[in-house]
Amino acid sequence: MILKQYLFFSLYCFCGIVLKGTASKKGRGTQSQFPITQNVTVTQGGTANMTCRVEHNDNTSLQWSNPAQQTLFFGDKKALRDNRIELIRASWQELTISISEVSLTDEGQYTCSLFTMPVKTTKAYLTVLGVPEKPEIDGLPKPAVEGEHITLTCVTYGSKPAADIRWFRNEKEIKGAKEVNASGKTFTVRSSLQLQVDRNDDGVAYTCQVDHVSLASAPQQAIEVLEVHYAPRVEIVPSLTFPHEGQYLKLDCVSKGNPVPEPVRWTKDGAEITDLERMIVEGRDLTIMSLNKTDNGTYRCEARNDLGISAAEYTLYVYDPNAMEQSGPDHALIGGVVAVVVFITLCLIIVLGRYLARHKGTYLTNEAKGADDAPDADTAIINAEGNHAHAEEKKEYFI
Numbered sequence: 001m002i003l004k005q006y007l008f009f010s011l012y013c014f015c016g017i018v019l020k021g022t023a024s025k026k027g028r029g030t031q032s033q034f035p036i037t038q039n040v041t042v043t044q045g046g047t048a049n050m051t052c053r054v055e056h057n058d059n060t061s062l063q064w065s066n067p068a069q070q071t072l073f074f075g076d077k078k079a080l081r082d083n084r085i086e087l088i089r090a091s092w093q094e095l096t097i098s099i100s101e102v103s104l105t106d107e108g109q110y111t112c113s114l115f116t117m118p119v120k121t122t123k124a125y126l127t128v129l130g131v132p133e134k135p136e137i138d139g140l141p142k143p144a145v146e147g148e149h150i151t152l153t154c155v156t157y158g159s160k161p162a163a164d165i166r167w168f169r170n171e172k173e174i175k176g177a178k179e180v181n182a183s184g185k186t187f188t189v190r191s192s193l194q195l196q197v198d199r200n201d202d203g204v205a206y207t208c209q210v211d212h213v214s215l216a217s218a219p220q221q222a223i224e225v226l227e228v229h230y231a232p233r234v235e236i237v238p239s240l241t242f243p244h245e246g247q248y249l250k251l252d253c254v255s256k257g258n259p260v261p262e263p264v265r266w267t268k269d270g271a272e273i274t275d276l277e278r279m280i281v282e283g284r285d286l287t288i289m290s291l292n293k294t295d296n297g298t299y300r301c302e303a304r305n306d307l308g309i310s311a312a313e314y315t316l317y318v319y320d321p322n323a324m325e326q327s328g329p330d331h332a333l334i335g336g337v338v339a340v341v342v343f344i345t346l347c348l349i350i351v352l353g354r355y356l357a358r359h360k361g362t363y364l365t366n367e368a369k370g371a372d373d374a375p376d377a378d379t380a381i382i383n384a385e386g387n388h389a390h391a392e393e394k395k396e397y398f399i
Contacts, residue, residue: 037124052112062095067108068319130160139157154208163189202228231308232257253301261303
């Protein structure tokens with residue numbers, strides 16, 4: 001290694017002598033320019049391409065060196081024995097190298113040198129992204145019990161910069177508490193989610209998703225499905241709303257619980273069902289064949305599992321089909337209402353007719369008062385109106 005550095009130093013001195021002797025011939029173009037580089041970002045384990053360019057070059061060599069100032073390539077000559085480093089392109093205007101299987105230790109400031117007099121250098125920073133490991137979810141009891149308080153913790157290691165953790169309940173995002181700790185050049189990220197579970201959480205998928213710039217559009221996820229055990233709840237659903245004699249009735253005992261409550265127990269009025277020929281219990285269902293009045297009573301369905309017991313009741317009243325028909329529309333009441341409406345209508349017609357007849361008689365009387373001395377009917381009415389007015393004047397005179 002020392003011999004190789006000595007050889008490069010000798011080569012550098014030789015180039016300097018040559019450049020000094022030919023400076024008047026080259027002009028100022030190469031002497032005034034700097035190499036052109038760009039910062040590079042690569043994911044851990046990926047490949048980084050480092051490119052150095054000059055616009056005008058009069059046969060002057062380019063060199064790449066690492067953050068430790070070790071020469072990687074001098075022109076097309078490899079200087080550092082590292083199988084990960086390869087030459088991509090070497091010319092008087094460009095020197096491009098590649099570094100494969102990049103690790104976090106490769107991160108830093110790389111230098112491209114143009115061996116003019118004096119030497120011109122440009123820096124390029126290589127950023128290495130630490131890929132977060134696949135997340136894990138801890139703290140999930142199997143199974144959980146309804147009402148229990150649990151804490152789910154999601155953790156991911158090795159991210160750089162620190163990753164972000166998001167929680168989802170099925171497809172709805174929920175908020176967790178995030179904690180970030182540095183571990184060398186990488187970060188350990190934790191997120192906690194506190195829950196009080198109930199029966200609605202049974203079968204729900206909780207997802208921990210890790211987002212990071214190195215993962216692009218494919219975030220890493222961990223999924224856990226929560227199993228919740230809870231006491232049963234019971235409901236009785238009848239097949240008929242108004243059961244009557246002669247029909248059959250099916251009572252469905254709907255019981256929900258985890259573990260599933262099996263079997264269910266049916267009773268009538270607090271006692272075991274005895275008429276097993278007409279009252280058939282099959283699974284959760286109770287079927288009563290050919291209903292009659294003796295079936296009236298309170299039926300109870302009871303279900304239990306390891307966490308508790310639950311029951312529901314249904315009161316059966318069997319209707320008489322003949323009574324149901326007689327309790328149809330009350331035709332006598334409807335007829336009475338119609339009769340009242342007709343009577344009121346006739347009364348209104350009679351009152352209106354008498355009112356019109358009275359006004360017509362007044363007209364004829366007034367016409368008769370002036371008909372004695374009047375040549376026609378119109379004059380008779382005018383005379384009658386005059387006599388009426390004269391009478392009114394007399395009333396005013398007495399007042």
